[in-house]
Amino acid sequence: xxxxxxxxxxxxxxxxxxxxxxxxxxxxxxxxxxxxxxxxxxxxxxxxxxxxxxxxxxxxxxxxxxxxxxxxxxxxxxxxxxxxxxxxxxxxxxxxxxxxxxxxxxxxxxxxxxxxxxxxxxxxxxxxxxxxxxxxxxxxxxx
Numbered sequence: 222x223x224x225x226x227x228x229x230x231x232x233x234x235x236x237x238x239x240x241x242x243x244x245x246x247x248x249x250x251x252x253x254x255x256x257x258x259x260x261x262x263x264x265x266x267x268x269x270x271x272x273x274x275x276x277x278x279x280x281x282x283x284x285x286x287x288x289x290x291x292x293x294x295x296x297x298x299x300x301x302x303x304x305x306x307x308x309x310x311x312x313x314x315x316x317x318x319x320x321x322x323x324x325x326x327x328x329x330x331x332x333x334x335x336x337x338x339x340x341x342x343x344x345x346x347x348x349x350x351x352x353x354x355x356x357x358x359x360x361x362x363x364x
Contacts (some may be wrong), residue, residue, distance in 0.1 A: 225327050228345045229335040236333050237274065238263045238327070241294035245280065248272050248293050258338060259324035262297045267341055270297035273324055285325040304337065314342055328343040347364055 237255055239248050241264035256294055258274065262270040280296045303326045304313055317325060317339055317349050327335040 223310050223349070224306065225304055225308050225310065225335075225337055228310065228337055228341050229306065229327060231345070232335075232341055234335040236261060236336050238262075238268070239293055240271060241292065241297070242292050243298060244289045245272075245277065245291045245293060249277055257336075259336070260293075261292055261301075261326060261333060261336075262299075264294065268301065268326070270294070270299035270301055271324060271326065272297040275323070301318070301326060305329070306334060310342060310345060314346075315339060317342070342361045 223289055235253065235254045235258050239251060239262060241262050251260060254260060259271055259273040261268050262272055264270075276296045276298055280291070302316070302320055302322060304316065306329055307325050308316075313325065323339040325337045326333050337346060349355065
């Protein structure tokens with residue numbers, strides 16, 4: 222236990238995608254509609270990048286053209302950084318911290334099998350620690 226696959230088993234394996242040619246406005250709408258902070262970017266049937274809230278904020282800060290005129294491919298982050306489902310949660314946290322990313326696609330071979338956010342990792346770790354504290358309290362009070 223304590224691998225990314227454990228988090229995916231809890232949260233689900235839905236992966237939201239958007240076409241690279243779609244407008245930035247469409248990407249933002251989809252993120253808002255699904256209450257997520259990132260979408261995988263698909264170009265000619267292949268995942269090529271990720272577009273995140275942070276990518277959008279950088280774009281807006283630069284006063285680019287209107288959101289409906291710019292394609293997702295122009296603001297998306299590439300190359301894609303991915304994790305293996307058997308990566309430990311601690312390794313994942315270290316990777317996210319080192320690379321300063323908050324969304325990490327999980328890939329088994331050539332297939333994206335899920336998406337992990339920093340929020341998912343924190344929630345998982347918190348639940349694990351709370352469980353350990355409860356177990357230790359029960360052990361101590363049972364004596």
